[in-house]
Amino acid sequence: MVAGKYWNQKIETMPRTDIQKTQLEKLKEQVKYCYENSSFYRRKFDEVGLKPEDIKTLDDIVKIPFTLKSDLRDSYPYGMVTTKPEEIVEIHASSGTTGNPIVGSYTKSDMDMWSELMARCMYTTGARPQDIIHVSYGYGLFTGGLGMHYGVQKLGARVVPASGGNTERQIKLMKDLGATILACTPSFAVYLAETMVKEGLDPKKELKVKKGIFGAEPWSNKIRERIEAELGLDAYDIYGLTELCGPGVSIECEEHDGLHVWEDHFIVETINPDTGEQLAPGEEGELVFTTLTKKGMPMLRYRTRDISKVETQTCKCGRTHARMMRVTGRSDDMLIIRGVNVFPSQVEYAVMCFSELAAQYLIVVDRPDALDTFVVKVELTEKAANNPALDVNALKREIGKKISVVTGISADVQIVKSGELPRTEGKAKRVVDLRKGKM
Numbered sequence: 001m002v003a004g005k006y007w008n009q010k011i012e013t014m015p016r017t018d019i020q021k022t023q024l025e026k027l028k029e030q031v032k033y034c035y036e037n038s039s040f041y042r043r044k045f046d047e048v049g050l051k052p053e054d055i056k057t058l059d060d061i062v063k064i065p066f067t068l069k070s071d072l073r074d075s076y077p078y079g080m081v082t083t084k085p086e087e088i089v090e091i092h093a094s095s096g097t098t099g100n101p102i103v104g105s106y107t108k109s110d111m112d113m114w115s116e117l118m119a120r121c122m123y124t125t126g127a128r129p130q131d132i133i134h135v136s137y138g139y140g141l142f143t144g145g146l147g148m149h150y151g152v153q154k155l156g157a158r159v160v161p162a163s164g165g166n167t168e169r170q171i172k173l174m175k176d177l178g179a180t181i182l183a184c185t186p187s188f189a190v191y192l193a194e195t196m197v198k199e200g201l202d203p204k205k206e207l208k209v210k211k212g213i214f215g216a217e218p219w220s221n222k223i224r225e226r227i228e229a230e231l232g233l234d235a236y237d238i239y240g241l242t243e244l245c246g247p248g249v250s251i252e253c254e255e256h257d258g259l260h261v262w263e264d265h266f267i268v269e270t271i272n273p274d275t276g277e278q279l280a281p282g283e284e285g286e287l288v289f290t291t292l293t294k295k296g297m298p299m300l301r302y303r304t305r306d307i308s309k310v311e312t313q314t315c316k317c318g319r320t321h322a323r324m325m326r327v328t329g330r331s332d333d334m335l336i337i338r339g340v341n342v343f344p345s346q347v348e349y350a351v352m353c354f355s356e357l358a359a360q361y362l363i364v365v366d367r368p369d370a371l372d373t374f375v376v377k378v379e380l381t382e383k384a385a386n387n388p389a390l391d392v393n394a395l396k397r398e399i400g401k402k403i404s405v406v407t408g409i410s411a412d413v414q415i416v417k418s419g420e421l422p423r424t425e426g427k428a429k430r431v432v433d434l435r436k437g438k439m
């Protein structure tokens, strides 16, 4: 069993010069591997006349073309896989920009790496084998539930795989089974606290939860303070994305001064989202990650669209791995609603499947209480509006079903009068996000 402050002291506190040395060795290997095993990367390299041997220093990484979400969409479902099909042992997925999800393909060694990093993350928050970890991230294609699960198992603690939904039952289970750590989205944590108060329960008295591992969506310091005060716990921010592995790319330590990016497995850069130019540590920009050890679906310079900045000084906790500061927003139009990534283009795709609907639509997202609401307003075409035989309620249900299939969450569909949705001469306004300022 691991004892002491670190899960892997040698790696976590390695001098930065050594981190960079290993990163360079692994980068060269990963680049060569991609060039030799992926027609996608070979084509990208050939287009700019780059050969794996041209990567001689870490600074040479800027020569590598970016990989974009659209590259994953265009190569759906298996085009980015670099191994033999039979070596892929697990699949996860998150929302793509249209009908097709972003698929993550994992080999056995990728699964081992992911579990190891998740165990390291948990240990960094102070989780130990004697803990009971209640996981309310969704289980299934989403990486949240199973990612946490694999980490807890590797750590040797007890996992309660509660998954999402049924808040009352979750509260009962947390109480009865004695959860000491809660892992869920920050918005679910707020909702849980509110539900307990509504039920006349004081979370601080009823629960033994001392820590929370929260992520999958942006959250402010205000939300953190509220969760900590209401649930009486110490909150830790965890970050990750399906394209890289899922949760486990970075996590806060007890200093709560940024999230340590596990640099023995990832190179993190920040870039100017408009020019693509690499930025210096401390400058705010878009996070770009390169995987160093992945086999099933390696990512070279993957543009996350997440806005943050990276600090490289040694942390007070003694860890030397760079810290990304809390993600403050995105450089694209992706919304995160109830922890699920939603692109306006997905809603558009769903709406356009109905010939009864006009091309106008408006997404309204709000957070009246702790949980996000997701309203999609659509208009009928003139022809449909004048059709007395049209069953509007049935149509609404069908639209709702389609949106739910495409985005993975249910929407409140509202059919409004023709011409009611705002028209603009310039760029159409498709999203009204009323959550801003309520976080």
Ligand code: DLL
Pocket: 094, 095, 137, 143, 144, 145, 214, 215, 216, 217, 218, 219, 237, 238, 239, 240, 241, 242, 243, 246, 247, 248, 304, 306, 327, 330, 336, 341
């Ligand atoms: O959300 C993985 C995850 C699960 C992370 C559980 C943490 C906890 P995706 O569904 O692929 O993967 O969504 C990735 O979610 O690009 C960010 O925009 C956002 N995101 C994830 N973690 C954070 C965080 C998972 N801590 C996308 N803060 C990312 C802000 C986050 N945004």
